[in-house]
Amino acid sequence: MTQSSAVRAGRFHMGRLSEGRPQALDAWRVTTDDADVAARVAGFLGGEPQPNEGGGGGLGYEVLTSRESVRVLLDGPDAVAAHMVLRGSTGIIHECDGVEFLSPVEKKGQPCGCPPLLEDRKLAARDGRGPMPSVDITFRIAAAPVLGAFHFMTGSWQLAAQLSVLTDALERVDGPAVCDLTMELVVYTTKTGRSVGCRKPVVTVLGSSDTVAPEPPPTAEPTPAPARSAPRRKGRPVPEPTTASTPESSHSVSVDAVLLRHAAQVLGTGDHQETVIAALSEIVAGRQQTTELARLREHVGRIAAIAGQALQGRNSSLT
Structure with missing residues (x-):
């Protein structure tokens, strides 16, 4: 089987x-x-x-x-079944492999007439004139086959x-x-x-399965760097990002740098602020709250600036 x-x-x-x-x-x-x-x-x-x-x-x-x-785990190419389907009020009215009809029986094997280019197929499907992809992938969970x-x-x-x-x-x-x-x-x-x-x-x-683990390896935690004093500079001191322990302060802020890096990899973003914006966009857009999304994107820079001013000169650390 x-x-x-x-x-x-x-x-x-x-x-x-x-x-x-x-x-x-x-x-x-x-x-x-x-x-x-x-x-x-x-x-x-x-x-x-x-x-x-x-x-x-x-x-x-x-x-x-x-x-x-x-x-x-996928057992070879047979684990992927794909065809093109157009459904109507009475069921499937067009089923093909992109070249020939698969159904109905009287048309099986005949040219289906679908455009050769993917973009043309998408346009026909959008207008209700052509079939859409139907892909069925069969697999087992690698950690529990x-x-x-x-x-x-x-x-x-x-x-x-x-x-x-x-x-x-x-x-x-x-x-x-x-x-x-x-x-x-x-x-x-x-x-x-x-x-x-x-x-x-x-x-x-x-x-x-002989060369790849059934589960991804855990993300390695960064080795904590020893605490060190920030160099003295003219003007208002700026807290230096470190992995040192958080000083005792009611104003301390802790940020999970590992989580931020992982989020940036998933979202394809380049810095922390861009990562936060992309994450907020996904969360809010997923809930279809477009008005709230616009408001958050408008004010996220202002929020970051306010937070930066509040942290300057205080005993805070970024972990």
Whole structure:
């Protein structure tokens, strides 16, 4: 039995329904009909098993995990199934592989007429004239393969555009391929100058299970530097960032530099202020609070300036 034909333990999702409305998530959501599987998924990926009220094939349990990236095992190119689908009021009216019809039966094998270029296909789909991608990835959680096979279904054009690269990479791995399944954050600026964040699914092939760990190595904590005095300068002294212990002061401020660096890597930002802005943009845009987003972006520089003035000349440290 191949992975693609194995009994599936559950599904991974990038969103859910909240009060009847679609809700984008910042971490993976897993649904299953097995209470034990739900509990073990929560143990590996964080979160708590709960009744599935967010939709997803009628499966009884859901786990809102704390992971935006999960290390998984894919059994070769057959673990990825992809086709193009156009649905109507009566069901599927067009199903193809981009070149030939897959259904209905009377058209199977005939040219489907889809444009060869991806951008033209996207335009036709947007106008309701053409099909959209339907990608189904079957995998096991690398840290707990005994749980069984899960699958993730998506209509992402970005992932569809990379399918040939993905399947070629899977073909080159001898045996099950260790991959990272990630909800990658993308921040872009609209024509009105507003930053908007969204997530896209990304599959990164890392290698075979003989050479790649089933879990990413923990992030190494920086070695604390010995405390040292700041050099004397003319004018108002400026606190120097160090990893020294925080002096006893009611005005001390502690910032997790490791977390900031990790956030900058995820968000693709260059400095702390830009990282904070991008994070706020994602949080607020995810909640569709555009008015609050505009207000926060307008005042974030002013807030930083006020905080800097408040900290100058006081016993504070940045860790």
